[in-house]
Structures are given as structure tokens and as C-alpha cells.
Amino acid sequence: MTPAKKKRISELADFLSSEFAVGNLTDLIAAADSESLSIYFDHYESSFDGMLVHFDQQFHVHINLDKGNTKTSKRGRFTLAHELGHFFIDEHRIGLKYGLLQAHPSLNNLNHTSLIENEADYFASCLLMPENKYKAFCARKPFSFDLINSISDSFQTSLVASILRFIDIGSREFMVVVSRSDVVKWFSKSHDFPKFPFRFKVGLNLPKDTLSARYFLKPIIPYQSLIEEIDPESWFYINDNRANKTMYEQCYFSEINGYLVTLIWFK
Numbered sequence: 649m650t651p652a653k654k655k656r657i658s659e660l661a662d663f664l665s666s667e668f669a670v671g672n673l674t675d676l677i678a679a680a681d682s683e684s685l686s687i688y689f690d691h692y693e694s695s696f697d698g699m700l701v702h703f704d705q706q707f708h709v710h711i712n713l714d715k716g717n718t719k720t721s722k723r724g725r726f727t728l729a730h731e732l733g734h735f736f737i738d739e740h741r742i743g744l745k746y747g748l749l750q751a752h753p754s755l756n757n758l759n760h761t762s763l764i765e766n767e768a769d770y771f772a773s774c775l776l777m778p779e780n781k782y783k784a785f786c787a788r789k790p791f792s793f794d795l796i797n798s799i800s801d802s803f804q805t806s807l808v809a810s811i812l813r814f815i816d817i818g819s820r821e822f823m824v825v826v827s828r829s830d831v832v833k834w835f836s837k838s839h840d841f842p843k844f845p846f847r848f849k850v851g852l853n854l855p856k857d858t859l860s861a862r863y864f865l866k867p868i869i870p871y872q873s874l875i876e877e878i879d880p881e882s883w884f885y886i887n888d889n890r891a892n893k894t895m896y897e898q899c900y901f902s903e904i905n906g907y908l909v910t911l912i913w914f915k
């Protein structure tokens with residue numbers, strides 16, 4: 649996504665959320681109603697999370713209850729916001745209307761590789777967590793899972809969506825690593841996080857000497873660890889004077905999908 653496109657999507661989402669928000673909560677249904685967009689929450693088995701289709705001169709949004717996408721669930725809100733992205737972003741709506749883009753089943757996994765899915769996810773993230781409100785909410789609060797959880801509650805967004813938004817606009821250097829059964833699934837880091845070589849790879853085990861790897865030796869559910877002071881060398885090959893700096897690690901086990909989410913940051 650180009651910076652210009654990103655800015656345009658963010659401004660569009662900001663405008664909509666300012667029109668249709670109560671406190672930090674963006675009212676997605678009201679935004680859809682303003683365009684007479686029909687939304688159907690129904691049972692579609694495991695095929696998709698959400699789908700926008702143009703049929704009979706009108707747009708319709710289908711949201712799949714069978715995957716936990718209710719009107720008020722965090723997953724359902726993100727799925728609906730993503731589909732609204734396909735409607736409100738001109739190129740997507742026009743493309744779908746004139747058959748230049750195929751109607752597609754959207755999946756809620758925040759790790760897409762296709763451009764239009766990334767754009768719709770970015771729109772959803774901006775619509776649900778507008779930059780100014782997000783920054784005001786986080787101001788002067790210490791970084792940890794407690795902050796991420798309070799963001800998730802206030803904006804009604806999933807933990808991972810809340811973390812990714814922090815990476816996008818937060819002022820803190822940190823990294824998130826998501827693993828399952830001791831295997832790293834994906835990671836992301838703020839743009840200012842030091843470029844140290846990692847002691848881990850996607851698809852392989854977590855580094856042994858980490859709080860996260862220890863969790864899988866004896867899993868507890870539900871789980872949120874305390875903030876632990878760690879040796880930066882347990883995760884990275886430190887190649888500058890930060891080897892002696894204090895680093896923190898905290899992890900959280902998500903019962904919904906079986907993922908361990910790890911936050912790593914410098915003091």
C-alpha cells in the first residue's frame with residue numbers, strides 16, 4: 649500500500665468514525681444505514697467471515713455468525729468494518745459494481761497478502777480505532793498487556809488488532825511474536841524497533857530461554873504472564889550497546905485460537 653493510499657484510507661475512515669461514533673465506539677451499523685447498505689448476519693458454515701456482493705443494483709453485506717461474527721463481538725465488528733472498507737473505498741466499490749473485481753469471501757486473519765484485503769483491513773483498523781482517539785487513550789499510560797486489553801475493551805477490537813494499531817501509530821518501540829504449540833507463526837514490530845538479527849524463525853520453535861517457550865512446557869489456561877525483565881540476548885543477537893539495556897517480555901494465551909501472543913519491549 650502506498651503512503652498516499654494509506655493516508656486517503658485513514659482520512660476516509662476518520663471522517664466516517666467522526667460521523668458515527670459514541671465515545672470510542674464506532675457505530676458500524678449506523679454507517680452502513682447511512683448508505684442504505686443491507687447487512688445480513690446469518691449462518692454460512694465455515695466458508696468466510698464476511699462478503700460484500702453487488703446484486704440487483706444494490707450492495708449487500710453477508711456476515712457469518714458461524715465463525716463468531718455477531719453484531720457486537722470484536723471479531724464481528726472487525727469483519728463488518730472490513731466489508732465496509734470494500735464498500736467505502738471507491739476503487740473496491742466501483743470494481744465490484746462493474747465486475748472489475750470479483751466478489752470474494754473475506755477471512756478475518758490480519759495477515760493477508762493481497763492488496764485489496766490489506767486495504768480493507770487497514771480501513772477497518774482506522775474506522776474502529778481512529779488515530780486521535782487512540783493516541784488520546786494511550787497517552788501517559790505504561791505499555792503492557794493491561795494497556796492493550798483496555799484498548800481492546802474501549803474500542804471493542806480484538807487483542808491482535810489493537811496491537812497492530814499500536815505498531816502503526818504508537819510511540820513505543822516493541823515487537824509482537826505470535827506462536828502456537830511452541831512454533832512461531834508470525835511477528836511484527838514497530839518501525840523504530842532495533843534491527844537486531846533474531847534467534848527465531850517463522851515455522852520453527854521459540855528460542856528456548858524465553859518466557860514464551862517456558863509457557864508451552866506447562867500451559868495454563870487462561871493465562872497472562874506478569875511483565876518479566878529479560879536478557880535481550882534470549883530473543884536477539886544484540887549488535888550494539890543495547891545488550892545491557894533492560895528488556896521486558898510479557899505473554900498472553902488466547903483461548904479463542906490457541907495462540908500465545910508475546911510482547912517484547914525495551915524499558
Ligand SMILES: [Zn+2]
Nearest residue numbers: 753754765768
Ligand atoms: Zn475482503
